[in-house]
Amino acid sequence: MQTVAADTATRWLRRWDAQQERYIPDREERFRVVIDVVREVTGGGPAGVVDLGCGPGSLSRRLAEALPRVRVVGVDADPLLLGLGRANTDPRVRLVEADLANPGWADATGLPGPWDAAVSSTALHWLSPADLGQLYRTLAANLRPGGVFVNADHMGLGRPTLDTIADAIRDARTRRAGTEGNEEWGAWWQALQQDDDLAPLLDARSNMAIAHSGDNGLTVWQHAELLRQAGFAEAGPVWQFGDDHVLVAVR
Numbered sequence: 001m002q003t004v005a006a007d008t009a010t011r012w013l014r015r016w017d018a019q020q021e022r023y024i025p026d027r028e029e030r031f032r033v034v035i036d037v038v039r040e041v042t043g044g045g046p047a048g049v050v051d052l053g054c055g056p057g058s059l060s061r062r063l064a065e066a067l068p069r070v071r072v073v074g075v076d077a078d079p080l081l082l083g084l085g086r087a088n089t090d091p092r093v094r095l096v097e098a099d100l101a102n103p104g105w106a107d108a109t110g111l112p113g114p115w116d117a118a119v120s121s122t123a124l125h126w127l128s129p130a131d132l133g134q135l136y137r138t139l140a141a142n143l144r145p146g147g148v149f150v151n152a153d154h155m156g157l158g159r160p161t162l163d164t165i166a167d168a169i170r171d172a173r174t175r176r177a178g179t180e181g182n183e184e185w186g187a188w189w190q191a192l193q194q195d196d197d198l199a200p201l202l203d204a205r206s207n208m209a210i211a212h213s214g215d216n217g218l219t220v221w222q223h224a225e226l227l228r229q230a231g232f233a234e235a236g237p238v239w240q241f242g243d244d245h246v247l248v249a250v251r
């Protein structure tokens with residue numbers, strides 16, 4: 001398991017958060033909403049939470065900071081992002097490497113079930129609809145009755161004019177938030193290649209099993225339907241700005 005010095009990781013994590021805010025100007029507020037849902041469902045008591053597609057653990061860390069009795073296991077297939085996250089995690093946060101398209105990811109968490117909650121941010125649009133359906137069934141099998149899955153992501157509205165308006169208001173919001181000039185996704189990844197301190201993590205990443213990006217194009221309504229088909233009792237958005245949603249599914 002490769003990691004890096006904490007100060008190197010901190011520098012890249014700050015840059016990661018700023019880069020993500022270029023695309024999600026309300027990312028911190030969206031994280032707070034996810035945390036509020038988990039707090040509501042767990043009552044602030046001891047709970048096990050899984051963070052799907054955790055990347056370098058931005059949401060995992062914020063959850064552990066906000067909810068002192070929660071243990072979080074982040075799952076991601078990218079050893080470089082995991083390595084950055086592991087250098088900086090709270091002891092109540094564990095980050096594990098697994099491909100979410102393979103149902104074995106649930107065992108890889110090492111978190112005994114049933115789980116109280118699973119969360120995700122800006123990650124599941126990378127999975128094909130078939131892989132996502134399987135992931136939702138795995139989640140339904142592992143969450144306790146009344147447990148929740150909370151997914152914060154861009155999920156379209158499925159209506160051409162509404163989707164155009166959603167894009168326009170996000171661009172306007174990004175300008176108001178002052179994040180439109182933040183580093184781009186591609187530039188962030190290119191800059192990483194120049195940092196010799198990251199050589200072992202870059203090497204670990206060269207054999208990564210998953211593709212580097214993707215977009216399944218599913219609308220928020222299609223996500224909700226897939227979740228109901230997977231066995232969730234209720235599913236729908238509780239927060240929205242344009243196509244940016246926090247979708248909650250109750251087991």
Ligand SMILES: C[S@@+](CC[C@H](N)C(=O)[O-])C[C@H]1O[C@@H](n2cnc3c(N)ncnc32)[C@H](O)[C@@H]1O
Nearest residue numbers: 053054055058076077078099100101121123126
């Ligand atoms: C845009 S990043 C978001 C990371 C983090 N959740 C955040 O909000 O900062 C998307 C993440 O999803 C992960 N991911 C995509 N497909 C995956 C898969 N099949 N298995 C595991 N992780 C996956 C990527 O490796 C990446 O870390």
